Amino acid sequence: MTDPKALRPAERLDEFLSLVGQTAWNPDADLQAIAEWLPRELGAEMAIVNGSLKSVELSTSGFSGRVLGHLEPMLTRLATGRVASAAMDVGTAHVRLEAVGAELPRRVLVLVSPIPLTRQAAALASHTGGIIAVLRRARESDRVIRSYQQKAHQLRVGVIMALQAGDPLLARRMTTGAVPELLDHDRLRVHILRCGKGDRERIAQAYQDPSGYHGDGLMVRCPVYDDHLVCMIADREGGGAEAADGLAAVLRDLVADNPGYTLGISGTHPLPATAEAYGQARHALAVASNTTGRVAGYHGQEPLERLLPRTEAIEWAGSVLGPLNGLPELTAEITRFALHFHRTGVARMLNVSRNTVAAHLDRAQSALGLDLRDVRCRPTLALALGVAGLHREVWLTPAQADPPALEELLRTRPAAEWGSTFLEPLRDSRYDPVRHTLRTWIDTNADAQQAARRLGCSRTTVAAHLRTAERRLTRDLLSSGSGVHDLVYALHLSGDTPL
Structure with a gap:
């Protein structure tokens, strides 16, 4: 490496500015490289001291913290803004102190050298300390900006x-x-x-x-x-x-x-x-x-819940959701989200642990009498919640001794037309294998591996058919619960699968 003292002033300045540039644009870069430039140039050791805490925030490798014990009360006077700079001797060392920055309490630049620094050297050291302070301030500003963005x-x-x-x-x-x-x-x-x-x-x-x-x-x-x-x-x-x-x-x-x-x-x-x-x-x-x-x-249809007869749908949904009224609100919220997102996603969304999500779902399943891991049970609860979202009185409806059955709600012309329209993009005989895969996939609780075994094909083939169904039906079947819920009802209304 070239001896810095052998470089001309312009080259030395270029070396210094290069160090500053590398550090300024890299928030993870260490400021130590800039600090170590001073001993090479001036033969002086340096430290940036927190004046109020008397702690060293940055120093050159040769700086001894023992010198700080001899600098009181001057460090306090500099930190509180009563003086801007000072020079003193500690044993055989010459010490120069300079307040850095404008905020109180101020940081203090401490320079320790075996001989007094020339005016030019002191100015160079002061400028270096100032640049380090500016870079530290910039990093603090970056942290504030990142905090604001968050x-x-x-x-x-x-x-x-x-x-x-x-x-x-x-x-x-x-x-x-x-x-x-x-x-x-x-x-x-x-x-x-x-x-x-x-x-x-x-x-x-x-x-x-x-x-x-x-x-x-x-x-x-x-x-x-x-x-x-x-x-x-x-x-x-x-x-x-x-x-x-x-x-x-x-x-x-x-x-x-x-x-x-x-x-x-x-x-x-x-x-x-x-x-x-x-x-x-x-x-x-x-x-x-x-x-x-x-x-x-999106070019799909209206949600099925909007097509059900209002009075009967409210009574049916009230009977399904009634048990949730006696559970904590968080349990109901977690249950609602779990119908559309995987459990880890629900935990992240609500900032709780996955075990907490599982515990709330177990409580909801027991109260509702539904197995929320079953691909045919989830649509029942999702439809009831959809009705409740349309008609707030669902939550106020007292339990009926003989509420309407879901089959009765679905045995209407609008529901039948909804199911027929849903599956229309797969009516062509070219898509018979896709419909067969969909039926088998639902029958195996949406398990692609089991569906492949039952169909006698590879899991890749099942996945390919599901992607074709997604494209034709305009429904997300592989990551969204609501797409599967609609598919279950459409297949049931077409007579392909039972609820």
Whole structure:
């Protein structure tokens, strides 16, 4: 390595600025390299001391902390701003002290050398200490910014969770003083961008406004799926899934520019129906990867619960959900989420342990008399909760001595037409193997391995048929519970499988 003293001043400055540049743009870089530059240049050891705590925050390798014991009370005077600099001798060493920064208590630059420093050397040391202080301040600012970004993310998650619960007013209360523009609109669309886990925060920050939102939309890293970026965008009058401007256009451009990205888009929904919009976007996302352009909008039907006879549906749902009224609210919430997400995802979403989720689900199963691991039982509870979401009086309906049976609700013309329309994309004889696989898959409790054994084919073939069904039916069958729930009811209404 070239001897620094043999370098010309311009070369020495270039070496120093190179060190500063490498450190400034790398938040994990060690400031020690800049500190060690001083002994090589000046023959002096250096330390940055926290003046109030008398602790060394950064020092050169040859600095001895014992010297600090001889610097009182001058360290206190410098830290409190009473003096700006001082020089003193400690034994045979010459010590120079200089307050660094503007905040109180101030840091103190301590220089220890065997001989007094020249004015030029002292100025160089002072500038070096100042640069180190600036870099430390910049890192503190970076930490504050990262903390702000995390808090902004947490607030956005809270807003979206309130909307998912159908309560826009609660979302407004949570954001008093900085209400997101999204909440000033009546309707929205949910877009889900599947991208790299590390890309989500970069994208969310790139389009974030000073308030921590995204104009008339919100971007949030999905707490359940590590590769999902959930984007809720206000549906302006005249806008649609093919909107060519704003955040929706940004998402489409991202998919066009990145071959590994896909995008699912819901239909337009009122804010209280955000949960339904989110479910549609998940179904569309499952289709997007198999479509040209890797962008898909939802083109499915109305939910089955909207087609059931109102009075009978309320009485039936009340009889199913009645036992939940006596359980803790968290149990009911975990049970609802578990119908649409895997248990680990529910735990992450609600910030509880997976064991806690399992315990609450065991309690709910016992109370409801349903096996929530059974692919035919889950749709029953999901449908009842769907009815309750449409008709709040379900929770106020007293238990009926002889409530309507589910079969009676489904034995109606609208329900039959719903089931027939659902399966229409698979009516062609080319898709007979796919329908046969779907029936077998449901009969084996949605276990692809068991279905493959029963069908006498490979698990890969079963997976391929399921992906074909996803694309044709516009339903997510492999990661979303609601798609499977609809499939169970459609197959039952067609006479293919019993409930």
